[in-house]
Amino acid sequence: MEILVALFLVLSSILIIGGFFYWKINKLKKDVEKNEQKMRRGMYELAILKELGDRTGYSLNIQNIIDIITGSLRQFIDYSVTSYIFVEPEKIIFKAHLEKSVSREFIDSIKKRMVSSLSAILNKDFSKTRIEEILSGAILTEYMNEPVRSFFNIPLVIGGRAVGILTIADTKTGLYKEDEMTILYKITKQASSAITSLQEVVEAEQRKLNAMVSSINEGVVMTDKDYKIVVVNPAAKIAVGLGLKEDVSIFDFIEKLGGKFDIKEKLEESVKLDKFLTVDDILIDDRFFQIFVSPVKSSFGLSKDEIIGAVVVFHDITLKKQVEKMRDDFTSMMVHELRSPLDNIKKISELLLKKKKSKSDLEYMGFIFQDSTRMLELVNDLLDVAKLEAGKFEIGKQSADIIEIIKERANFFKTNAKFSKVALETYFDPNTPLKIEFDSSRIVQVLNNLLSNAIKFTPEKGTVSIQTLLHKKGQNIEDEAKVIGAKWFLNKNLKNINNIPNSLIVAVTDTGVGLSQDKIVQLFSKFKQFRVAIEAGEKKGTGLGLVVVKGIVEAHGGVVGVASQEGVGSSFYFNLPLL
């Protein structure tokens, strides 16, 4: 009996101990399995985050990130379709990858659920928004008419703003466990937060750029390669009539500029041809613009010199146009209201002078003739300056004898020189061509101006000379002058005359007081000349003569200048390039 009891106790103990160990082993097995599962999820989480880092680097493109997440899902959970939607200004992009064949109804159903989710988050109705659909993977089939039985949505948030929805869906019921879904939320959140951080850095830089661009008076619109606006300043928005509207897109510009300037076409042309484009005189509302379009290239890294976008600059030329119009009106007024009557007075007084009159009448008539002649010259100078500034100054070159014209001018000024007790001489380079191409009436104007100035500023017993020199390109003018015995102040230090092509150089030299370097600089400047004339109390002109001389010579392709020695004299020179 005792043996039986002992045996029973031993067996019971074995059973209890065995049961305990069995339970313990089972528990350990479950714990190991649980830990393994936890580890697998952890590994998956780490792996996918690493993949995101490796494959996207510092990408700011949420679509790339989501493509990577959805592409790696199949190793982790089962699904029929992964899909995402993204909100764009004009549409919603719906992209779905079919792991298994599903029906059209299945796709439409998840699309509807995703749009509802987005509407609920953003409190916005998307029922009328166009949806662009992109499907990949398995084919759609009518034979598998299984509905959506399991799904979950993950909001895609960048910078605190919902930009889309990621959805995992399947035809089986109750497929997804809480842990699995939670991991995906976590991964997506981390990816979104990484993009947000990067975007904040980029936006901070963009804000700096915007602040800089905002302070520019010109309207500036910068786009990326897809013509999406990256930077736009208030001046550009005001230029096209968008006021201070926030969040403007290229479509706003297209709409506002419709019919006046095809901004999209010009951007495409500039980027495609890698070309700087200028479009003049675009009237937007009541203002005129000159519009520049240029491709923008990367200046560093692997993408150096690659076109990364384009820029449009709106340059307001309304004021310039108004000034141009005012100048045209002024010129027209001068011609009709001033020059024509003055011309008549001059001609009539000239006629009257020829008739026999009393001495006093002749004297009065002489005053009228002289004053009207001076006034006419003044008006002509003003008109010429106005034409020069408007770029409308034209010359008519014809083959003519320059020596003959110089001689004729010297003869014309002989009386004037004699009256001022100044000798007037001419010296011609024996190689001076018989005929050269120039506008004779305009060169006469140049010679008149230079000669009258020279005589006016040369003291009694002084000399004024007109000399010519045939210059060969590359030769030293000083040496050339020595050969013909020219007496002037031109030297090798004169920058503008020493690098000229084959030319005829004409110089009017006086033995006046000479000019300081300061005065020489002011001679050909319109405003400074005018001031100098006023300060000097001169009543005989505006001082614009030399400005006109410069314009005439430059219209011939030549240069004009002065070489002077204070207290000794000056040489005013110009060249006529030979063809």
Add this chain to the structure above:
Amino acid sequence: MENQNQYEELITEVIEKQSIILGPDIAILKARNVSELVIDDQGKVTEIKGDKKAALQKIINVYVELSGMIVKNALSSIFEKYPDVEKINL
């Protein structure tokens, strides 16, 4: 009593809204993590055990932890419908 029902209705509406946003499976599973709440298979709150305000705060926190602050924006319109419910940190 009326106040108690308001909390149940409000939390039910929160779960409904999250079911639209996140999908019913995850919305109900997460709501069930709040121990104070008894929820049926359709996501309706049938009972709140203990502090109702704390239960409301907990369920909001659960959804925020899952998908971020963005889900809160969608809830403000629901709270406007229950002016008598004590304010919580949204």
